[in-house]
Structures are given as C-alpha cells and as structure tokens.
Amino acid sequence: xxxxxxxxxxxxxxxxQQVFPxxxxxIGIIVLLAVAFLGVPMFASAYxxxxxxxxxxxxxxxxxxxxxxxxxxxxxxLGSAAFMAVGAYAAYNFQLRIExxxxxxSFICGGLTAAGVGILFGLPSLRIKGFYLAxxxxxxxxxxxxxxxxxxxxxxxxSSGVISTQQLIIFGHELTxxxxxxxxxxxxxxxxxxxxKNLVRSSTGRAWMAVRDMDVAASVIGIKLMPTKLLAFAISxxxxxxxxxxxxxxxxxxxxxxxxxxxxxxxILFMIIIGGVGSIMGSFLGAAFIxxxxxxxxVALPFxxxxxxxxxxxxxxxxxxxxxxxxxxxxxxxxxxxxxxxxWQIAKEKLRLWPFPH
Amino acid sequence: MSKKIGDVILDLQNISLRFGxxxxxxxxxxxxxxxxxxAIIGPNGAGKSSMLNxxxxxxxxxxxxxxxxxxxxxxxEPHMASRQNIARTFQNIAxxxxxxxxxxxxxxxxxxxxxNFIEHALWFGRARxxxxxxxxxxxxxxxxxxxxxxxxxxxxxxxxxxxxxVELARALAAEPSMLLLDEPMAGMNVEEKQDMCRFILxxxxxxxxxxxxxxxxxxxxxxxxxxxxxxxYGKKIGDGVPDEVKNNEDVIKAYLGAGH
Numbered sequence: 001x002x003x004x005x006x007x008x009x010x011x012x013x014x015x016x017q018q019v020f021p022x023x024x025x026x027i028g029i030i031v032l033l034a035v036a037f038l039g040v041p042m043f044a045s046a047y048x049x050x051x052x053x054x055x056x057x058x059x060x061x062x063x064x065x066x067x068x069x070x071x072x073x074x075x076x077x078l079g080s081a082a083f084m085a086v087g088a089y090a091a092y093n094f095q096l097r098i099e100x101x102x103x104x105x106s107f108i109c110g111g112l113t114a115a116g117v118g119i120l121f122g123l124p125s126l127r128i129k130g131f132y133l134a135x136x137x138x139x140x141x142x143x144x145x146x147x148x149x150x151x152x153x154x155x156x157x158x159s160s161g162v163i164s165t166q167q168l169i170i171f172g173h174e175l176t177x178x179x180x181x182x183x184x185x186x187x188x189x190x191x192x193x194x195x196x197k198n199l200v201r202s203s204t205g206r207a208w209m210a211v212r213d214m215d216v217a218a219s220v221i222g223i224k225l226m227p228t229k230l231l232a233f234a235i236s237x238x239x240x241x242x243x244x245x246x247x248x249x250x251x252x253x254x255x256x257x258x259x260x261x262x263x264x265x266x267x268i269l270f271m272i273i274i275g276g277v278g279s280i281m282g283s284f285l286g287a288a289f290i291x292x293x294x295x296x297x298x299v300a301l302p303f304x305x306x307x308x309x310x311x312x313x314x315x316x317x318x319x320x321x322x323x324x325x326x327x328x329x330x331x332x333x334x335x336x337x338x339x340x341x342x343x344w345q346i347a348k349e350k351l352r353l354w355p356f357p358h
Numbered sequence: 359m360s361k362k363i364g365d366v367i368l369d370l371q372n373i374s375l376r377f378g379x380x381x382x383x384x385x386x387x388x389x390x391x392x393x394x395x396x397a398i399i400g401p402n403g404a405g406k407s408s409m410l411n412x413x414x415x416x417x418x419x420x421x422x423x424x425x426x427x428x429x430x431x432x433x434x435e436p437h438m439a440s441r442q443n444i445a446r447t448f449q450n451i452a453x454x455x456x457x458x459x460x461x462x463x464x465x466x467x468x469x470x471x472x473x474n475f476i477e478h479a480l481w482f483g484r485a486r487x488x489x490x491x492x493x494x495x496x497x498x499x500x501x502x503x504x505x506x507x508x509x510x511x512x513x514x515x516x517x518x519x520x521x522x523x524v525e526l527a528r529a530l531a532a533e534p535s536m537l538l539l540d541e542p543m544a545g546m547n548v549e550e551k552q553d554m555c556r557f558i559l560x561x562x563x564x565x566x567x568x569x570x571x572x573x574x575x576x577x578x579x580x581x582x583x584x585x586x587x588x589x590x591y592g593k594k595i596g597d598g599v600p601d602e603v604k605n606n607e608d609v610i611k612a613y614l615g616a617g618h
Binding site: 013014017195196198199202203204205206207209210212213214216217218219220221222223224225231235278 | 414416435436437438439440441445446448452453454455456457461464465466468469471473475478479480481485486488489490493494497528532
C-alpha cells in the first residue's frame with residue numbers, strides 16, 4: 001500500500017526520465033544518504049568504520065567499475081585488482097613526486113593512470129570476446145603485479161614493493177580518525193556512483209549495452225565498436241583505480257603488490273555476479289554480500305554454537321563459515337541467476353501490487 | 359497509388375561477392391529509385407541477405423561498383439551506413455535484448471547525438487537537453503508504430519511480432535532516407551503481416567522513405583512493391599515491375615523447378 005506510483009503522473013519527459021521516478025524511492029534514497037552521512041558517524045564504532053564500512057564502500061566502487069565493463073559493455077575482465085594496484089601506486093607516486101599536490105587530485109590522477117593502462121589491456125577486446133578476453137585480461141593481472149615488484153622506482157625503492165601511503169590532508173586538515181576517512185570514502189563513492197548512473201542512462205550507456213547485446217546491429221546503427229569498448233575499459237579502470245587509491249590511502253595505509261592478487265579480482269567478479277550484472281545497485285549489494293556475510297557468520301556461528309551448547313572449536317567454526325558461505329552463494333545463484341539486484345526489483349514489483357497477486 | 363518515384367539513388371553495378379571459394383553474388387546489377395519500394399526475392403540461399411549486407415557495408419564485394427546519389431562509394435564500414443542515412447532491420451531480430459523498448463529505439467538516434475561521455479556523467483546542459491529532444495522524436499516513432507504500451511518493457515520479454523515492430527521502430531528513429539528490411543514478415547500470422555504491410559506503406563507514403571525489402575510471402579511482395587529483383591544462386595534472373603516478374607520464365611523455373 002505504501003509503495004506504489006498510483007497517482008504520480010508524469011507530464012513531461014524530464015520527469016519521466018529521472019533516476020527515481022517513484023516518489024517513495026526518492027524519499028528512500030534521501031533517508032539512506034542521511035543515515036550514511038549523519039546517522040552512522042554518530043553511532044558506529046571505530047571497528048565498524050575501519051573493518052566493515054570503509055572496505056565495503058571501496059569494494060563496492062571497484063565492483064561498480066567492473067560492472068560498467070562487464071555488466072554494461074559486456075567485456076569480461078579478470079584484471080580489476082591489477083587496475084586497483086595501478087591506481088594505488090600511481091596516487092602514491094603523484095603524492096610523492098609532485099610537491100603540494102592535493103590528495104584528491106592524486107586520487108584522480110591515479111584513476112586516470114589506471115584508465116590509460118586499462119585502455120592498453122582493453123585493446124585485445126577489439127578482436128576477441130568472452131572467456132578468451134578474460135584470459136587476455138589475466139595478462140594485466142600478472143604483468144602489473146610483476147612490474148610493481150620488479151621496478152623499485154614505482155615503490156620509491158622500498159623492499160618488495162611495499163608502500164606506506166602519505167597523510168590524508170584535505171584543505172589543510174589531516175584526516176586521521178576512521179570517521180573522517182569513512183566520510184571521505186563515502187563522498188567519493190556517492191559522487192562516482194551518481195556519475196555511473198548518469199553514464200548508463202545516457203547514450204554512452206546505451207552504446208555499451210548495444211555492443212554487449214548485439215555488436216553487429218550496434219555497428220550498423222552507427223556505433224563505432226572500437227571507441228565504445230575502449231571507453232568502457234577506460235572508465236571501468238578509472239573506477240577501479242580510484243578504488244585502489246582509496247584502498248591504499250583510506251583503508252590499509254600500507255600495501256604491497258601481491259595484495260592485489262588474482263584472488264581479489266575474482267572476489268570483485270563474484271560481487272557483481274551475486275549482486276547483479278548490469279546494475280549499479282547490484283555492485284553495492286554484491287560487495288555487501290561478499291564482505292559482510294563472512295563477518296556476520298563469524299559473529300553468528302559461535303553465538304549459535306553456544307546457544308545450543310555445541311562443542312565447536314574455533315577451527316570448526318571457520319570451516320562451517322566457509323561451507324555456509326559457499327552454500328549461500330549457490331542458493332542465491334539458483335534462486336536468482338540475475339543477482340540480488342533482480343531479487344530487489346522483483347520485491348519492489350510485488351510491493352507495488354500488494355496486497356493483490358497481479 | 360499516386361506517389362512520385364524519383365531518380366536513381368542507389369546504383370549497383372556488376373557486384374560480385376565471394377567468401378573464399380563460395381560465390382555468394384555473381385555479377386549483379388540493379389538500381390533503386392528514390393521513394394520506391396524495391397523488393398529482392400529468391401529461393402533460400404540466393405544471396406538476398408548478402409545483397410543487403412553489401413548495400414550497408416557489412417560485406418565488401420570483390421568486384422563491382424556502388425553509386426550512392428550518383429557518387430561512387432569507396433569501401434565502407436558498417437557504422438558509416440547510418441551516417442549516409444541508411445537504416446536496416448535483420449532477418450533474425452537483432453534487438454538489444456537487455457534494454458527496454460524505449461532505450462532500443464533511442465539507440466537508433468545515437469549518431470545524431472553530439473554530447474560526450476563527460477557531459478553524460480554530469481547529466482548537465484547539452485547531454486540533458488539532447489536526451490529530452492531525442493525522446494520527443496522517439497515518441498513520435500512510438501506513436502506511429504502503435505507501441506506506446508510496451509515503452510518500458512525489456513525487449514526480451516516481448517512476443518516475436520512486437521519485437522519485429524520494435525526493430526522497425528529503431529530503424530525509423532534514425533530518420534533514414536533508405537530503409538533495408540530483411541524479411542520483416544517472416545514468422546508472422548496474417549494479422550501481424552497486415553499490420554506490418556500497413557506500417558511499411560505508411561512509412562513510404564508519409565516520410566517518402568525508400569524501402570528495399572527481402573520477403574518470401576509472394577502475395578505481400580507483389581502487392582506492395584513497385585519493382586522486384588529476383589536472385590537465384592547469386593545471379594540475377596529477373597528484374598521489373600511485379601507483373602513482369604510473375605510471368606518471367608526463369609523466375610517460374612527457379613521457384614517451381616525445371617520440370618514444371
């Protein structure tokens with residue numbers, strides 16, 4: 001009853017084309033943002049910020065980047081973590097080598113560097129598709145990590161390529177507490193998510209989706225395949241690059257090349273598969289699922305074990321955690337192969353008609 | 359019908375197309391005049407679709423010349439066809455399945471949009487205005503083809519006949535001067551065929567669009583087309599107004615077999 005668009009008439013195309021055409025959605029998103037920006041900083045503890053919220057936002061941003069490339073433009077990639085590494089190391093080097101460069105500018109430059117590298121590794125997409133392209137992007141994964149270890153200049157001659165990031169200074173104010181870092185990450189993620197939404201609902205996004213769904217028809221309509229695919233690689237890598245810079249500067253503070261492993265690329269890929277391929281919100285849901293569920297199980301399983309008086313050792317608990325995690329992934333994929341975002345959409349459609357079935 | 363057929367706008371001369379050793383088209387010449395409905399017919403594998411692909415630059419013939427508005431056309435990439443105002447539909451529907459009807463049709467106008475991706479990301483100024491301006495044009499096409507009710511439906515969920523109509527809408531959204539239709543009525547029931555015929559005639563009549571179509575339904579072809587070219591095994595065996603073609607010996611042989 002509460003959630004339906006009955007009576008909300010659109011009288012012009014601008015109103016029909018807005019991001020949230022239903023009033024309840026608009027209210028919902030405003031409340032969500034208010035909670036994220038105002039409510040959470042008031043109540044959450046430092047542990048929540050540095051162990052849960054900040055990594056969640058950063059991985060959501062990386063997943064968003066991959067979703068632009070894979071979900072919208074249809075180009076499968078296994079190099080997301082490598083592009084994050086490029087972003088992190090580039091931002092570090094910009095901070096290091098250019099006197100007085102603002103941190104935000106470093107992040108953007110890090111993203112742009114990643115975009116450049118992304119275009120380079122996107123070139124095979126002009127000839128190959130699907131799984132073969134994924135294997136080609138695997139080259140990025142190994143080559144970039146190798147580069148960062150091999151050339152000491154990139155990590156300012158530190159041993160084994162470990163970098164410790166510089167201070168986060170914004171407008172002369174140094175961000176030290178987790179809350180401040182959280183707010184910085186949140187602001188960047190919100191702005192970039194909005195930009196992504198605008199991109200995918202404009203003709204840029206339509207060109208991507210056209211190439212994804214039927215490339216011959218797309219080219220006959222007048223879409224140039226090469227610039228469209230490369231733009232997707234560039235923007236996707238830009239997002240991953242900024243996420244990598246945030247990962248280094250706001251989350252860990254010190255990173256090594258091997259931290260950006262293939263394992264991490266796969267995690268980001270799983271995020272979009274579970275969250276919803278080709279959905280902005282799916283990136284967030286997927287990141288939440290992959291990152292938060294293990295933490296939740298970590299807390300919940302010992303609790304239940306105690307409740308029922310089961311003699312579980314901590315090793316057993318961690319095994320059960322992996323089992324449950326895997327089972328849940330399979331469950332969700334069987335129930336809804338299009339991801340959590342699709343489930344959410346179905347729920348909304350049902351709500352709109354509630355209490356009637358049709 | 360009192361429409362005015364203009365000059366030759368597309369002239370194909372001695373086109374030959376081979377794929378390795380397979381000859382898809384051999385020495386084919388015909389022309390298309392402005393505002394006419396030109397049908398290409400022929401048995402399966404006669405090279406009809408190849409012919410359309412040659413016209414809009416997906417295939418490049420090894421021999422022969424193509425004149426577009428009197429000027430010889432150099433080797434053309436597919437995306438350049440839309441810049442020459444040639445739009446087409448495909449034999450097996452080539453819609454973008456994951457997108458809504460509206461987005462599919464909006465994609466048809468993509469070459470007319472000038473804003474770049476940075477403007478899109480900011481959704482500001484030109485990007486926003488263009489989106490609204492083109493939406494208006496797209497809505498005109500939607501009205502024309504009577505598909506208002508499915509505007510926001512993802513294309514993959516639509517029945518076949520409607521998908522064909524959406525594909526026509528996408529082609530029309532580009533405001534083409536020439537429209538290539540590859541079996542627009544294949545697999546349709548009588549009612550859907552009648553609708554489609556009506557739309558094709560209306561497009562031709564109201565917008566003056568030149569139409570080149572491939573179709574197997576001889577009743578339809580003979581009724582709506584101004585001139586017909588007949589292909590068989592990659593060769594041209596007939597060309598002329600429907601009545602002429604109907605009585606052509608070679609055409610009858612190709613369709614009914616030599617023993618007839």
